Amino acid sequence: MDGKFAKISPFQIDPDKIPALTAEDFAPAGESEKASMVQMHKSISYWRDAWRRFRSNTVSMVALAVFLLCLLFAFVGPSLIPYSYAEQYRASQKLAPFAYSKGEETIRSLEGSCDGFYATALQPGSITALSKGDYYISDRGSTYAFSLTKAVEKSVLILNSKAEEPLILVKETDLQPDGSYKAYEPIAFTESPAEGAARLKLVRSVFPHVFGTDSAGRDIMARTMYGTRVSIIIGVVAALIVLIIGSIYGAISGLAGGAVDFVMMRIVELIYSVPEVLIVLLLQVVLKDPLQQWFDTSPSAFAHAMSDLGAGIVSIFITFALLYWVTMARIVRGQVLQLKKQEYVTAATALGASSGRIIRRHLLPNCVGQLVITTCLQIPSAIFLESFLSFLGLGVSAPMASLGSLCSDALETITLYPYRLVFPGIILTVVVLTLNLVGDGLRDALDPRLKK
Amino acid sequence: MTGYIVKRIVVAFLTLLLIMCITFLLMNAVPGSPFLTEKSTPEMIARANAKYGLDKPLYVQLFNYIKSYLQGDLGTSLKMQEGTSVSRIIFHQGKFTLSLKLGVYALLLAVIIGIPLGCIAAYNRGKWIDGFLRVMTTVGVAVPTFVLATLLLVTFAVKLQWLPTLSGSLPDAKSYVMPVISLSFYYTCYVAKLTRTSMLDAINQDYIRTARAKGVKTRALILKHALRNSLIPVITYLGPVMAGIITGSFVVESTFSVPGLGKYYVQSVLNRDYPVIMATTVVLSALVIVMNLVVDIAYKIVDPRITLTEKED
Numbered sequence: 001m002d003g004k005f006a007k008i009s010p011f012q013i014d015p016d017k018i019p020a021l022t023a024e025d026f027a028p029a030g031e032s033e034k035a036s037m038v039q040m041h042k043s044i045s046y047w048r049d050a051w052r053r054f055r056s057n058t059v060s061m062v063a064l065a066v067f068l069l070c071l072l073f074a075f076v077g078p079s080l081i082p083y084s085y086a087e088q089y090r091a092s093q094k095l096a097p098f099a100y101s102k103g104e105e106t107i108r109s110l111e112g113s114c115d116g117f118y119a120t121a122l123q124p125g126s127i128t129a130l131s132k133g134d135y136y137i138s139d140r141g142s143t144y145a146f147s148l149t150k151a152v153e154k155s156v157l158i159l160n161s162k163a164e165e166p167l168i169l170v171k172e173t174d175l176q177p178d179g180s181y182k183a184y185e186p187i188a189f190t191e192s193p194a195e196g197a198a199r200l201k202l203v204r205s206v207f208p209h210v211f212g213t214d215s216a217g218r219d220i221m222a223r224t225m226y227g228t229r230v231s232i233i234i235g236v237v238a239a240l241i242v243l244i245i246g247s248i249y250g251a252i253s254g255l256a257g258g259a260v261d262f263v264m265m266r267i268v269e270l271i272y273s274v275p276e277v278l279i280v281l282l283l284q285v286v287l288k289d290p291l292q293q294w295f296d297t298s299p300s301a302f303a304h305a306m307s308d309l310g311a312g313i314v315s316i317f318i319t320f321a322l323l324y325w326v327t328m329a330r331i332v333r334g335q336v337l338q339l340k341k342q343e344y345v346t347a348a349t350a351l352g353a354s355s356g357r358i359i360r361r362h363l364l365p366n367c368v369g370q371l372v373i374t375t376c377l378q379i380p381s382a383i384f385l386e387s388f389l390s391f392l393g394l395g396v397s398a399p400m401a402s403l404g405s406l407c408s409d410a411l412e413t414i415t416l417y418p419y420r421l422v423f424p425g426i427i428l429t430v431v432v433l434t435l436n437l438v439g440d441g442l443r444d445a446l447d448p449r450l451k452k
Numbered sequence: 453m454t455g456y457i458v459k460r461i462v463v464a465f466l467t468l469l470l471i472m473c474i475t476f477l478l479m480n481a482v483p484g485s486p487f488l489t490e491k492s493t494p495e496m497i498a499r500a501n502a503k504y505g506l507d508k509p510l511y512v513q514l515f516n517y518i519k520s521y522l523q524g525d526l527g528t529s530l531k532m533q534e535g536t537s538v539s540r541i542i543f544h545q546g547k548f549t550l551s552l553k554l555g556v557y558a559l560l561l562a563v564i565i566g567i568p569l570g571c572i573a574a575y576n577r578g579k580w581i582d583g584f585l586r587v588m589t590t591v592g593v594a595v596p597t598f599v600l601a602t603l604l605l606v607t608f609a610v611k612l613q614w615l616p617t618l619s620g621s622l623p624d625a626k627s628y629v630m631p632v633i634s635l636s637f638y639y640t641c642y643v644a645k646l647t648r649t650s651m652l653d654a655i656n657q658d659y660i661r662t663a664r665a666k667g668v669k670t671r672a673l674i675l676k677h678a679l680r681n682s683l684i685p686v687i688t689y690l691g692p693v694m695a696g697i698i699t700g701s702f703v704v705e706s707t708f709s710v711p712g713l714g715k716y717y718v719q720s721v722l723n724r725d726y727p728v729i730m731a732t733t734v735v736l737s738a739l740v741i742v743m744n745l746v747v748d749i750a751y752k753i754v755d756p757r758i759t760l761t762e763k764e765d
Contacts, residue, residue, distance in 0.1 A: 273467045274474070275695050275740045277702070278717070278733045282478045285721050290481070384596060391598045391703060392718055404596075411602055411707070418606045425599035433594035 046365055053445040060441020067434035070427065074228035077221075085218065085226035085401055097212045097419060211423045215413065218399075220406075224424050227401040231383050232431065234313060234402065238320040238382035243375045245321055246328025253329065254336030265333070268326045276323045280385070283322070284394040287315035312396045316386055324378075331374055335367045369446030377439040380432040387428060403428040457749065464741045468734060469518070475733045476514050479726050500530075506726075517730060526734075527727035538731040542713065548735065551712035554704065555697045557628065558636035562693065566640040567686065570647020571674060574655065585644065592641030597700045601634035601707040631708045635700045639693050646689055650682035657681070680754075687750055694743035698736055 044052070054060060078085070211220035253264040288311045295307035306314050339345065339362070348358050387404025389395035391411075396402045403424045410420035500506075506513070520527060526538040533541055542548050573585040608630060609617040616627050654660065655678055663677050701714040713732060720728035 269463075270467055270470055273464075273741060273744065274471055275698065275737050277695070277698065278736055279471075279474060279478070281702075281718060281721055282475065282729065282733070285724075286478045286481050380594070387596055388598070388703065391596075392706065404598075407596075407598060407602070411598075414602055414606055415610045418610075421599065421602050421606075425596075425603070429591070429595050429599065432596075433591060436594055437590070 050369075050442075050445040054441050057441045057444060060437055060444075063434040063437035063441065066430065067438060070228060070431050070434065071232070073427075074225055074232055077225040078229075081219070081222055081225075085223045085399065097210060212417070212419060214409065214420065220420060220423065223401045223406060224403075224427060227403045227406045227424060228427055228431065230313075230396060230400065230402040231386060231404070231428070232379075234316060234386045235379040235383040235435075238317060238324070238386075239375045239378035241317060241321050242325045242328050242378050242382075243371060246325035247332045247371060249325065250329035250332030250334075251336055254333040254340070257337075261333075268329055271323060272326050274323070277388075279323060280319050280389070281392070281394065283319050284312070284315050284389060287311065287318060291315060310397060310400055312390075312394060313386075316382075316389065316395065319385075320382065324382075328374055328378070331370055332367065335370055336363070339363050339366050369442075372446055373439060373443045376435065376442055380435040380439075383428070383432060383435075403431075457745075460745055460748065464745060467741055468738060471737045472518060472521070472730065472734060473514065475730055476510075476517060479724070479729055480510060480513075521734065526731040529725055529728050531723050531725040531728075538727050541716075541728065542731060542735060547711065547713045547716055550710060551698075551701055551705070551714055554628075554631055554635060554701055554710070554712065555694070557632045558639070558697050558700075559690070559693060561632060561636040562639035562643050563686075563690075565636075566643025567647050567679075567683075569640070569644040571651055571679065573644065573648040574651035575670075575674060577652065582648075585648075589641040589645045589648075593638055593645070595637070597634055597638060598703045598707060600637055601630070601704055604630045604634055605707060631704045631710060634707075635697060635704045638700070639696065643686055643689065643693075646686050647682060650685045651678055654678040654682040684751065684754055687747060687754060691740075691744040691747040695740045698740065 209219050209221065211224060213219055214223070249264065249268075253261045253268075256264075291306075291311040291314055295303055295311070342362075345358055345362050348362060353361070383403070386395055386402060387407065390402050390404030391408045393408065396405050406424035407421055407428070410417070410424065414421055508516075517527070524539075526542070528535055528537050529541060569585055569589075573582045576582045605617065608615045615629055651674075660673065660677055663673055668677070698714065701712060702718060704710070705712045705715040706718070713736065716728070717732040717736070720732060
């Protein structure tokens with residue numbers, strides 16, 4: 001053959017390369033061969049797909065990780081540090097971050113020779129729950145009791161496992177700089193240690209005040225943790241309230257259509273054009289007294305649970321339930337109107353799908369992305385509103401704390417102790433920022449149509 | 453167009469009426485009276501109630517409010533500045549002017565800084581300046597106004613002492629700096645973000661490619677062709693900005709001790725000075741509503757494609 005035509009065109013089969021066919025090639029396919037022909041991928045569910053998209057978004061993943069850290073800080077943190085948000089440590093007021101009061105400093109210098117340290121709560125008058133002169137301390141499963149017949153100005157309890165009597169009471173003034181001390185008489189065990197343990201909290205050991213303490217001697221880190229928790233809870237609950245009211249209202253309006261829809265949307269428009277903040281401020285003041293009265297008089301468990309939250313927080317929830325659901329209602333209505341007319345809904349109807357199936361299989365999965373996104377973005381705005389109200393002196397009331405009220409407290413002493421504003425301020429910013437970024441990531445992941 | 457404007461004005465009036473009713477109901481839902489002090493006796497309270505018409509049935513009181521408002525009379529203060537007419541308190545003691553000045557300057561700053569920043573970011577898409585601006589604006593919308601205001605206060609007034617701590621009634625240019633910046637920062641960032649997004653949308657449109665092919669210079673391209681079309685979402689956003697700036701002014705006014713309307717509103721609510729609460733709410737709401745109306749009409753002028761009728765859905 002001529003060399004020019006030796007190359008076979010791609011549409012021709014080179015007869016030399018056809019493998020020799022044997023009888024086996026015509027045998028029916030086995031199970032494994034059939035299986036290999038079936039699509040190799042499992043079908044991917046909506047959420048798995050969304051998660052895959054979300055995971056590939058670095059910014060949102062980092063934001064999610066940081067937000068989870070904030071959650072740990074708020075919900076696990078308080079159990080890791082020995083201070084509580086409400087307890088006032090009189091000797092350690094107005095400490096800078098990582099600073100120690102004089103008593104704490106003394107105990108810290110003793111750290112090598114002792115197992116545990118107890119301080120300040122032994123000031124006379126600070127333990128008043130028990131009968132005069134009897135004090136109980138619970139530590140590592142055993143309860144120690146001791147008597148103070150004379151008032152000791154500042155005393156330190158030292159738990160020393162090497163000594164015969166493990167618990168020794170020392171006057172702070174008797175502590176030597178080198179750690180030695182003059183011991184008082186040994187302390188006897190009480191006859192009813194259980195009672196003592198139940199009534200008395202473990203006195204703190206020396207743990208640094210990472211963010212310092214406030215003017216009342218409360219640990220700012222403990223308060224910030226607690227405040228973050230309160231703020232996040234307020235944000236989530238308010239967003240859920242908005243979700244429930246808004247989606248029900250919007251769905252009814254969208255499904256019903258006609259005159260019902262018209263009237264419902266005019267109401268939404270009216271509420272929408274009301275400047276919320278003015279009404280919110282008014283509501284905060286108005287609701288305080290009636291709510292308090294309701295807490296005090298109503299015997300129901302619901303009222304009791306609400307009274308634990310305090311009138312300020314409950315009125316924030318009421319505010320959200322009254323004014324902030326309109327955006328959600330509009331979004332849901334828009335979605336329902338749009339989805340109602342989609343071809344696949346018509347197709348499903350034509351194929352005989354029940355309306356329940358259409359709602360479950362077609363309307364809901366297509367709506368849920370929007371709901372999740374809007375709810376997620378509602379949380380930071382609720383946190384913002386709460387902090388704004390607390391900053392103006394409404395919202396949560398002391399000793400309860402939220403990030404806004406902490407900032408507001410810090411403002412009074414801002415010139416002397418600027419760090420008191422910095423910590424809650426930064427955490428508030430970080431929480432809002434990460435939630436915004438996670439919300440943006442969710443938008444891209446759950447609703448790819450919106451992606452630019 | 454005229455029909456639409458008339459309709460919107462009617463709706464605006466209805467909204468104001470609704471706001472008056474809500475405010476009235478809320479005010480009267482609070483137990484206690486503005487005249488309740490440690491020294492007051494029931495007779496004194498009754499006399500004061502009779503003097504200011506608070507002993508009449510609620511619907512009569514509400515009707516009186518509406519009637520006097522329609523006549524341009526905002527009533528007299530019951531408590532905070534007893535006997536002074538409310539319109540005098542709001543308009544002639546500089547409170548409204550102060551708040552309005554702060555608000556307008558903040559709004560201007562947000563627009564004047566925010567839009568160019570957005571343009572710069574969009575034009576330099578993907579470069580470091582875009583990245584920097586994106587980080588700044590994303591963080592910027594997460595910083596609460598009061599945190600920013602206080603940080604500015606500590607840095608520039610307390611530590612560096614460049615600016616006055618108390619802005620007071622804004623006597624000089626220096627005292628404006630911090631309140632206006634902290635009030636407008638969030639909105640500057642938001643406007644920059646919005647401008648960037650819509651600018652990028654516009655840049656990818658066919659008419660821009662055509663203009664570029666025609667040889668229009670980049671500068672003219674951005675300013676003349678892209679910017680005009682990307683301003684629509686920004687303008688839509690200005691209505692909510694006005695409402696938000698009023699919110700922010702409460703915080704800013706209390707942080708920098710500016711005796712404006714925002715601060716006065718909070719005080720009047722806490723003092724239960726009914727006519728002052730009512731008047732301040734109505735004046736501020738009217739401001740927001742008018743602003744929304746202006747924005748909607750400006751919208752139409754910028755983009756003639758928009759029909760100002762009810763949308764289908």
